[in-house]
Amino acid sequence: MDEKKPADGIVLTPRQLRNRRLRNLAIGLSVGLLAALFYAITIVKLGPGILRPEP
Amino acid sequence: MSIASHNESVSPAAIGDYAAGPAEYFALLKPRVMSLVIWTALAGLLVAPTHVHPVIAVASILAIAVGAGAAGALNMWWDADIDALMARTRSRPVPAGLVEPREALFFGLTLALIAVLTLAVAANLLAAALLAFTIFFYVVVYTMWLKRSTPQNIVIGGAAGALPPVVGYAVATGSVTFDSLILFAIIFMWTPPHFWALALVKSGDYARAGVPMMPNVKGANRTRLEILTYTLILIPLGILPWRMGVGGELYAAMAIVAGAGMAWMALRVFRIREGALANKAAMQLFGFSILYLFLLFSALIVEHSFGLLERFGL
Numbered sequence: 106m107d108e109k110k111p112a113d114g115i116v117l118t119p120r121q122l123r124n125r126r127l128r129n130l131a132i133g134l135s136v137g138l139l140a141a142l143f144y145a146i147t148i149v150k151l152g153p154g155i156l157r158p159e160p
Numbered sequence: 161m162s163i164a165s166h167n168e169s170v171s172p173a174a175i176g177d178y179a180a181g182p183a184e185y186f187a188l189l190k191p192r193v194m195s196l197v198i199w200t201a202l203a204g205l206l207v208a209p210t211h212v213h214p215v216i217a218v219a220s221i222l223a224i225a226v227g228a229g230a231a232g233a234l235n236m237w238w239d240a241d242i243d244a245l246m247a248r249t250r251s252r253p254v255p256a257g258l259v260e261p262r263e264a265l266f267f268g269l270t271l272a273l274i275a276v277l278t279l280a281v282a283a284n285l286l287a288a289a290l291l292a293f294t295i296f297f298y299v300v301v302y303t304m305w306l307k308r309s310t311p312q313n314i315v316i317g318g319a320a321g322a323l324p325p326v327v328g329y330a331v332a333t334g335s336v337t338f339d340s341l342i343l344f345a346i347i348f349m350w351t352p353p354h355f356w357a358l359a360l361v362k363s364g365d366y367a368r369a370g371v372p373m374m375p376n377v378k379g380a381n382r383t384r385l386e387i388l389t390y391t392l393i394l395i396p397l398g399i400l401p402w403r404m405g406v407g408g409e410l411y412a413a414m415a416i417v418a419g420a421g422m423a424w425m426a427l428r429v430f431r432i433r434e435g436a437l438a439n440k441a442a443m444q445l446f447g448f449s450i451l452y453l454f455l456l457f458s459a460l461i462v463e464h465s466f467g468l469l470e471r472f473g474l
Binding site for chain 1: 179180181182185213215216219222274278281282
């Protein structure tokens, strides 16, 4: 489907389209950063042994 | 009308088409306030007698910063109606029509939740509870209640801005002690001279918006006296961390020299009462007060960072 002409007939301005793309990018980066942060916190709190399989 | 629809009529879409990009959402976080919060929280974390793993320290400071930003976004959501009336604030994202009020509300709530949960996971429950209380105090007690009802708004509300070093200290120790409370007291006493210096110059703005700031309610001369009084209490408080061993010689020098500067400027505001010179003196005090707080907490950060380097044998 053409991104500029959705089914409900609303046409976004070029500025709105650009800012929507930038917002999506910012949300993606923030979620990635949060995942990396929680990964690092887990390793620090539980120690690197958490990554080793049980013998 | 539900609370979520508060201020929905403030920014018609026609003005800014609600076409906000990341920069406008970032502006909702009040980045300048956030930078001061990061700095004071870092000082609180570093002066603590316990060592914190660098990853935990970075995650915690990030969570505190995001929590402060969330409080800023919620403040901008609630205050959009009065922000639209003041020259200083009318270009903020909500009154400018770039962000819908409801979006600002849910953006703030989401960030607040993420920040508090992250701090609970990274540090401890006390630090997370203190951060949650800070956000609650700033948004509900200061923004929703005190700001529009009493000239003591920024005095009592200043407690929210003074809490970040206490949160930082709690991240490291899991406790609240006299050491962190003295840092709280410094920022608490610093807030009235800082904001009232600005309010003296922007009293027309505040009058238009109906915000009962001290110069509008009690008059400019009473405000000048209060600025001087709070500054004279602030200066010895600023030196106290050195006497208690929280700060060293560098801190003592900063507290004494910058404190003398604050006293000199507050005295000028008290004495020069008419014309452009009076406004200039007030704005100089406003600007210098930011430098004062920055210098004091920077001295603590520098002194305690060197302590950390020694601990790592560097």
